[in-house]
Amino acid sequence: MAATCFRLIVAIAISRIIFSDASVQRDDENTGRPLKETMPWFRTTDELHQELGDLSSSCNGAVIEMSTESKLNTGSAAGQSVELDVLRIRKSGVHGKVKAMMVFGEHARELITGESALDFVRTLCGNGKYAAKAAEVLDNVQFTIVPNANPVARKLVEQGQYCKRTNEDGVDLNRNWGSEHREPEHWVDGDEMNPGPEGFSEPETTILGNLVESERPDIYLSVHSGAYLLGTPFGFDPKKKGAKLPIDDGGAQTHQRQLLQPWSVPVWEPGSNDWLQEWRMRYRLGG
Ligand SMILES: [Zn+2]
Numbered sequence: 443m444a445a446t447c448f449r450l451i452v453a454i455a456i457s458r459i460i461f462s463d464a465s466v467q468r469d470d471e472n473t474g475r476p477l478k479e480t481m482p483w484f485r486t487t488d489e490l491h492q493e494l495g496d497l498s499s500s501c502n503g504a505v506i507e508m509s510t511e512s513k514l515n516t517g518s519a520a521g522q523s524v525e526l527d528v529l530r531i532r533k534s535g536v537h538g539k540v541k542a543m544m545v546f547g548e549h550a551r552e553l554i555t556g557e558s559a560l561d562f563v564r565t566l567c568g569n570g571k572y573a574a575k576a577a578e579v580l581d582n583v584q585f586t587i588v589p590n591a592n593p594v595a596r597k598l599v600e601q602g603q604y605c606k607r608t609n610e611d612g613v614d615l616n617r618n619w620g621s622e623h624r625e626p627e628h629w630v631d632g633d634e635m636n637p638g639p640e641g642f643s644e645p646e647t648t649i650l651g652n653l654v655e656s657e658r659p660d661i662y663l664s665v666h667s668g669a670y671l672l673g674t675p676f677g678f679d680p681k682k683k684g685a686k687l688p689i690d691d692g693g694a695q696t697h698q699r700q701l702l703q704p705w706s707v708p709v710w711e712p713g714s715n716d717w718l719q720e721w722r723m724r725y726r727l728g729g
Contacts, residue, residue, distance in 0.1 A: 466630050466633045467633060467634045467635065468632045468633070468634060469551070469605045469606050469607040469608055469634035470603065470606060470608070470612065470632060471605075472603075472604075472605065473601070473602040473603050473604075474602040474603075474604055475602055476600065476601055476602050477553075477600040477601070477602065477604075478600075481553075484553045484554070484556075484557065485556060485557065485560070486597075486600050487556075487590060487593050487596050487597050487600065490556045490559070490560060490589060490590055491527055491590075493560055494508060494527060494529065494559075494560060494563060494589060495508060497560075497563055497564065497567055498529065500567075501531075501563075501566075501567035501568075502567055502568045503533070503566060503567045503568030503569075503573065503576060503577055503580065504531050504532060504533050504534070504567055504568075504580055505531070505532055505533070505534050506529055506530070506531050506563070506567075507529070507530045507531075508527060508528070508529050508530075509528050509530075510525050510526065510527055510528070511525070511526045511528055511649045511652075511653070512524065512525045512526075513645035513646075513648055513649055514645065515610060515611065515644075515645050516645075517611040517613070517638070517639075517643060517644065518610075518611040518612065519594070519610040519611050522594060522610055524593070524594055524610075524645040524646055524649070525593065526588055526590070526591060526593065526646065526649050526650075527588070527589055527590060528586065528587070528588055528653065529563065529585070529586070529587040529588075529589065530584070530585070530586050530587075531563065531566055531580075531584065531585040531586075531587065532580065532584035532585070533577070533580035533581065536580065536581060536584075537584065538580065538581070538582050538583040538584040539582055540582055540583045540584070540660050540661065541583070541584055541586065541657060541658065541659040541660050541661070542583050542584070542585050542586070542659055542660065542661040542662075542663070543585075543586045543587075543588075543653065543654065543657055543659035543661070543662050543663070544559075544562070544585065544586070544587045544588070544662075544663045544664075544665060545587075545588045545591050545650060545662075545663070545664050545665065545714070546558060546559040546587075546588065546589050546590065546591065546665045547559070547589070547590045547591050547592055547593075547596060547665075548591045548592055548615045548616045548646075548664060548666065548714070549592065549607045549608075549614075549615070549616065549666060550592045550595035550596045550598065550599045550606045550607060550608070550609070551599050551604060551605055551606050551607050552666055552667040552668060553596070553599065553667075554667050555665050555666065555667055556589060556590055558665055559589035559590070559665070560589065562587070563587065563589070566580065566585065583661075586653065586657050586659065588650065588653070591615065591646055591650060592615055592646055594609065594610040595608060595609045595610055605634075607634045607635075608634055608636065609644055609646055611638065611643075611644060612631060612632060612636055613636055613637065613638035613643065613644050614628075614633075614634060614635045614636055614637060614638075615644060615646050615647055616664070616666075616713040616714055617635055617636070617637035617638070617713060618637055618638045618641060618643060618644050619641060619642070619647055619651065619713060619714040619717035619718075620641040620642070620717040621641035622641075625637070641717075647714075650714070651717075654718065662714075662715070662718050664713070664714050664715060
């Protein structure tokens with residue numbers, strides 16, 4: 443997928459030079475063959491849903507309550523129903539003192555995060571080499587897991603739109619948490635970092651925000667792919683809002699610094715973790 447995306451990005455960059463359209467990094471152009479023809483090892487949205495459902499009824503190491511949160515789209519894709527699977531996982535007879543919420547797949551093209559979600563749940567169920575560690579964690583922690591936070595657009599990726607990052611409205615869900623610190627240059631239809639008309643305008647972020655408010659987790663982890671980092675942001679603290687890391691080094695040095703200082707790194711564009719900073723929860727992480 444990385445090579446395909448790279449070729450598409452190069453093609454888009456060249457077309458920008460030719461057509462002098464340097465302002466928008468689009469994610470909805472160019473389509474390829476269906477995912478199952480090119481990278482059959484990735485599970486589809488439907489396969490992930492099915493396997494997580496099977497695990498929920500056969501989990502040995504924990505109790506899993508799997509439900510679906512639904513909301514109707516009222517934006518560009520008005521009428522489209524968005525349904526997010528939610529798994530609440532704890533050890534039988536134990537109500538962990540610590541609540542952890544984990545969200546995977548906010549960005550549609552980051553297919554491997556769905557695999558990570560499935561593998562993590564399998565581990566909590568007592569499978570694999572970290573089963574003993576998972577059992578230990580479950581003595582103190584209960585989990586709320588959203589394994590696929592952008593399912594409608596993910597299906598577009600599965601159909602061959604491999605660079606699709608946004609949701610069905612063309613909104614970057616990780617820039618749609620709240621209305622502060624918006625980057626005006628991205629307020630453009632088609633921009634892959636378009637934050638949407640206002641904070642929580644999208645059904646996916648509305649569902650996730652409501653979950654945060656109802657669950658009030660101590661730990662929030664947003665799982666992404668494509669960069670080697672584990673970062674926690676400065677949030678909306680006005681004293682720190684200018685403290686962005688440079689990103690004009692191609693990423694390599696930035697990521698290296700982030701790995702060396704994983705607990706004190708600002709995220710350079712405001713995302714879900716900045717909004718969550720306001721909740722003063724113990725840990726807010728993206729990686
Ligand atoms: Zn992402």
